[in-house]
Amino acid sequence: MSVLSGALLGVDAGPAPAAPPRDSHFGRNFMTTLALALVFGTAARVIELRPLELVRDAGNIGVFLRGYLHPSFAHLGEYAWQCVVTVCIALWGTLLAVLISVPLGLLGARNLAPHRAVYFAARRAMDVLRAVNEFVFALMFVTAVGLGPFAGMLALGIHTGGVLGKLLSETIESIDPGQVEGVAAVGAGRLHVIAFGVVPQVLPNFLSYILLRFESDIRSASVIGMVGGGGIGFYLWDTIRAFNDREAATVILLIVLMVMAVDVVSSRIRRLAI
Amino acid sequence: MACHASLNLHDRVTSRQCSARTVAPVMTAPMSPVISLDGAGKVYGNNRALEAVSATIHPGQFVAIIGRSGAGKTTLLRCLARATSPTRGSIRFGDVDLTGLHGRALRLHRRRVGMIYQQFNLVKRLRVIDNVLVGRLGHVHGWRRWAVLARRFSAVDRDIALRCLHQMGLLDRAWQRADTLSGGEQQRVAIARILAQQPRVILADEPVASLDVLNGRRIMDSLRRVATAANLTVVATLHHVDYARTYADRILGLRAGRLVFNGTPADLDAARLVEIFGELPEPLDGREAGALAGLA
Numbered sequence: 001m002s003v004l005s006g007a008l009l010g011v012d013a014g015p016a017p018a019a020p021p022r023d024s025h026f027g028r029n030f031m032t033t034l035a036l037a038l039v040f041g042t043a044a045r046v047i048e049l050r051p052l053e054l055v056r057d058a059g060n061i062g063v064f065l066r067g068y069l070h071p072s073f074a075h076l077g078e079y080a081w082q083c084v085v086t087v088c089i090a091l092w093g094t095l096l097a098v099l100i101s102v103p104l105g106l107l108g109a110r111n112l113a114p115h116r117a118v119y120f121a122a123r124r125a126m127d128v129l130r131a132v133n134e135f136v137f138a139l140m141f142v143t144a145v146g147l148g149p150f151a152g153m154l155a156l157g158i159h160t161g162g163v164l165g166k167l168l169s170e171t172i173e174s175i176d177p178g179q180v181e182g183v184a185a186v187g188a189g190r191l192h193v194i195a196f197g198v199v200p201q202v203l204p205n206f207l208s209y210i211l212l213r214f215e216s217d218i219r220s221a222s223v224i225g226m227v228g229g230g231g232i233g234f235y236l237w238d239t240i241r242a243f244n245d246r247e248a249a250t251v252i253l254l255i256v257l258m259v260m261a262v263d264v265v266s267s268r269i270r271r272l273a274i
Numbered sequence: 275m276a277c278h279a280s281l282n283l284h285d286r287v288t289s290r291q292c293s294a295r296t297v298a299p300v301m302t303a304p305m306s307p308v309i310s311l312d313g314a315g316k317v318y319g320n321n322r323a324l325e326a327v328s329a330t331i332h333p334g335q336f337v338a339i340i341g342r343s344g345a346g347k348t349t350l351l352r353c354l355a356r357a358t359s360p361t362r363g364s365i366r367f368g369d370v371d372l373t374g375l376h377g378r379a380l381r382l383h384r385r386r387v388g389m390i391y392q393q394f395n396l397v398k399r400l401r402v403i404d405n406v407l408v409g410r411l412g413h414v415h416g417w418r419r420w421a422v423l424a425r426r427f428s429a430v431d432r433d434i435a436l437r438c439l440h441q442m443g444l445l446d447r448a449w450q451r452a453d454t455l456s457g458g459e460q461q462r463v464a465i466a467r468i469l470a471q472q473p474r475v476i477l478a479d480e481p482v483a484s485l486d487v488l489n490g491r492r493i494m495d496s497l498r499r500v501a502t503a504a505n506l507t508v509v510a511t512l513h514h515v516d517y518a519r520t521y522a523d524r525i526l527g528l529r530a531g532r533l534v535f536n537g538t539p540a541d542l543d544a545a546r547l548v549e550i551f552g553e554l555p556e557p558l559d560g561r562e563a564g565a566l567a568g569l570a
Contacts, residue, residue: 182395182464185355186471187385187412195423196408200399 067245071253079235079251083258086231089153089224090217090262096157097164097217098210100129104161105168106194111180112172114190126169129162134220138229152229156220160213167209168202175201211270218262222255232258306368308333308475308507309354313363315531316349323349325531326363331509331524333474336501338522339511342551345528347511351479354509355387356380367475385412388468390478390497390510394460398453402444402463405452406435409470431470438469442496458489465496476501478510482517494521515547515555 104122106112113119137155145151175198183197225233232255239248307330316324324346331337339347352358353365356372365372367383375383389395396405407422410431414422421427427435439445442462447455452463461481468476478497482490498521501508512518518525519539527535527542527550534549535542547554 176398178391178393178395179397181357182389182391182467183397183408183411185357185384185387185389185395186409186467187381187383188408189381189411189419191423192411192419196400196404196411197397200397203399 064245068249068252070246071249072246073250075247076250079232079254082225082232082235083254085149086221086225086233086258087218087262089149089156089221089229089231090214092153093156093160093217093221094210094214096153097160097213100158100161101164101168104165105172108165108169109172111175111177112194112198122165122169126162126165129158130166131162132159134159134224135227138224138227142228147228147230149230152221152224152231155224155229156217160217164209164213168206171202171205171209172198208270211266215259215263215266218259222259307331307366308368309509310366311363312366314350314353314360314365315362316346316353316358317361322531324353324360327528327531327533328363329526329533329536331507333507334501334505335507336498336521336523337507337509337526338518338524339509339526339528340513340515340518340550341528346531347528348479349531350526350528351477351509351511354475355389355477356383381412385471386474388471388473388476390461390464390468390476390481392480392483394457394464396452396460396463396467398451400452401448402450402452402455403435403439403448405463406439406466406470407431409438409467410434412471435466435470438466439463441469441500442466456489457485458492461485461489461493462496465493465500469500473506475507475509478508480511480513483513490517497521515542518542 104126107114107118108122108126110119113122134155137158138152141151141154145154179201180193180197184193188196221229221231221233223233223236225231225235226237228234232251236248236251236255238244239251309331311327311329313326313328314324315322315326327346327350339350341347349358353360353372354367356375359373367386370379370383372383397408400408404425407425407427410427411422413431414427418428436445436448439448442465444455444459444462444466447459447463452460455463476497481497482493485493494517497508497510500506510522512522519542522539525535525537525539525542526533527546529550529552535546537546544554
């Protein structure tokens, strides 16, 4: 302090000026706090939030935990195969999603759409695909193509197609227009402008998004079997519902290992892609 | 053409030169103009960017457009490139009226006009050679149009691209990504792309504004050299009067959207400069001006 008060080089000496007056935010902050408390308080009543029961029923949790801490490896081979099925569902689901997202993403980008109506239609189509959860799609496809991994893969692909399409169209809207103009200025056709001016700019980001969604698809695929979409999810649902804790523990363990392994591999590739 | 009722400044200049030699007013350039503007104007909302500009540009000319920021230089150039359309008057390219062009005819016009930009506008993540090959996109036909989507160009096109790159002295950079090059090198790649495009006219929008004076000099030299070699017409907007004086055969001066000067560099005296800029423009600093003077 004494150092500062001595000499601020180049700044006038003398008493420090008073700070200019500023508006008080007390009223605004108070009202915000009150409103948030009201909203969360109401929501707590709606969801029947009872934290005390968690403590009271600690004994029951102990019973569960005993089973889960002693996983059974009797059906390990079958569960492991179902994990492979799950990865395959996610692989093909993501591929289908890419095939859906590329045309939708190109048409749904404001700077590429041939007409406002096309842009609007593509945007709304992607909204619908994203708004409907993959489980809802799975229930619909199970009635259409029957129980099994094919229905699950279709459900994942269509929902993720909407998500990837929106990410792609927003990536395209943020590209450098100068580079696109440079290609269009030589008299290239629309497809050529996209292939040479747009694709090189969006490819790294799009690849990264595809891999991120693949990781997320693995997590979805691991539970989509609960509604008949094939994969390990059916066994998860079956063992938990039958209170077969030791089997359920094995299934959960395998899912965790599978998700971790895929995440590691995928993030390695993602770093290579960029 | 010479008896047009419209205010055709170029024709006025030629007739003045002719009367000085006391000869009947005949066109000095026997060729028909490559670009003719007839009362071209452009209005953006309430902003009158360009007002009734009439001028003709003849094949092989190096034309500089000068003026302050916002005087309409870029708007005029964008109208010539048909990146935008004039709201009144007409612009003719050869015997084609640009105002009504769309679709295939517009793409054909763009192929005939090579663009050079201040920010180079190369595709940064593509290799240098691919950027030059982009110049060939207006020339591919038939099934090749699909093959080039996967970067499969014909042997002829690849030869042309290598030749153009060699011409600009950048053959050794062919496999590098465009964004690893310096600004001056990127602008030379842009010129190579235009050479591969084989246009009739080069339009350059502030081609040297983001380069230092030595690189700017090299770029302007290259532009003039390739233009002379292929008898190309060049129209360039230039911030610095000194560049315009050194390189242009003709100078168009814009002020607030109006064409206030149309003549040779020799005609551009102090009074005319004040008319265009409102004051005498500051010269490039000593060393830079020296570098330019060495060329004159």
